[in-house]
Amino acid sequence: MKNYFIVGGSSGIGKALSHMLAGAGQQVYATYCNNPVQEEDESISYHFLDVEDKNTALDYLPKQLDGFVYCPGSINLAPFARIKPEDFASDFQLQVLGAITLLQTILPKLKAADQASIVFFSTVAVQTGFNYHTQVAASKGAIEGLTRSLAAELAPHIRVNAIAPSITETALATKLLNSEEKRKANAQRHPLRRIGNTEDIAAMAAFLLSEKASWMTGQIITIDGGISSLKI
Numbered sequence: 001m002k003n004y005f006i007v008g009g010s011s012g013i014g015k016a017l018s019h020m021l022a023g024a025g026q027q028v029y030a031t032y033c034n035n036p037v038q039e040e041d042e043s044i045s046y047h048f049l050d051v052e053d054k055n056t057a058l059d060y061l062p063k064q065l066d067g068f069v070y071c072p073g074s075i076n077l078a079p080f081a082r083i084k085p086e087d088f089a090s091d092f093q094l095q096v097l098g099a100i101t102l103l104q105t106i107l108p109k110l111k112a113a114d115q116a117s118i119v120f121f122s123t124v125a126v127q128t129g130f131n132y133h134t135q136v137a138a139s140k141g142a143i144e145g146l147t148r149s150l151a152a153e154l155a156p157h158i159r160v161n162a163i164a165p166s167i168t169e170t171a172l173a174t175k176l177l178n179s180e181e182k183r184k185a186n187a188q189r190h191p192l193r194r195i196g197n198t199e200d201i202a203a204m205a206a207f208l209l210s211e212k213a214s215w216m217t218g219q220i221i222t223i224d225g226g227i228s229s230l231k232i
Contacts, residue, residue, distance in 0.1 A: 029060070123136055
C-alpha cells in the first residue's frame with residue numbers, strides 16, 4: 001500500500017483519482033477547499049484534509065509519500081486586452097505558486113520513498129494556441145517548465161510529469177458547457193467528437209503515479225480527444 005497526497009481531491013479530476021486510488025487499496029490523503037465533502041465520499045477509505053487549515057492538514061500526512069498530485073486550476077477565457085495584470089497574477093498564485101509552496105513543504109516526505117511520483121496539470125492550450133486562452137495558458141505554461149526542470153533536478157528518485165487535457169466535464173468548465181448547443185459545439189471541435197470526462201484524465205494520472213510508468217519523467221502528456229494533433 002502506498003501513500004498519495006492529492007490537492008483538490010473533493011471534485012472533478014481529483015475526486016475521480018482519489019476514488020480510483022482508494023478503490024485499488026492505496027492510502028489517499030485528499031484536500032478540499034471550496035468544495036465540501038459529500039456523504040458519498042466519507043464512505044470511501046481515504047482521508048480528507050481541509051486545506052484552509054494548512055498546517056494541521058500537512059501535519060496529518062504520513063512521514064513518507066509515494067506521490068503528489070496538484071489539481072487546483074481555473075479556466076478564465078477573455079480577450080487579452082481585457083485581462084488585467086492582477087488577473088494573470090491571481091492565476092499564477094493558484095496554479096503555480098500554490099503547487100510550488102506545497103511541494104517545497106512536503107518534498108522531504110517524497111524523498112523518504114524509494115521512488116516517488118509528482119503529477120501536475122497543464123492544458124492543451126499551452127502547446128496549441130487558442131483564442132482568448134492567454135490567461136490560462138500563461139500560468140499553465142509555467143507549470144510545463146516547472147515539470148521539466150523539476151524532473152531533471154529530482155531524478156532519479158522522484159519522477160515529475162504533467163497532463164495537458166482539453167475541455168473536460170468538470171465544475172471548472174461549467175460556463176463552457178452550460179447549454180446543449182455549447183456541449184455539441186465543443187464536442188464537434190474534437191476528432192473523437194466528445195467532451196472528456198474526469199475518468200479519462202484520472203486514469204492517466206493513476207498510471208503516472210504507478211510503477212508502470214517507472215521510466216517516464218519530464219513528460220507533458222496530452223489527453224485531448226485529438227484536438228491538438230489531428231484535423232479531420
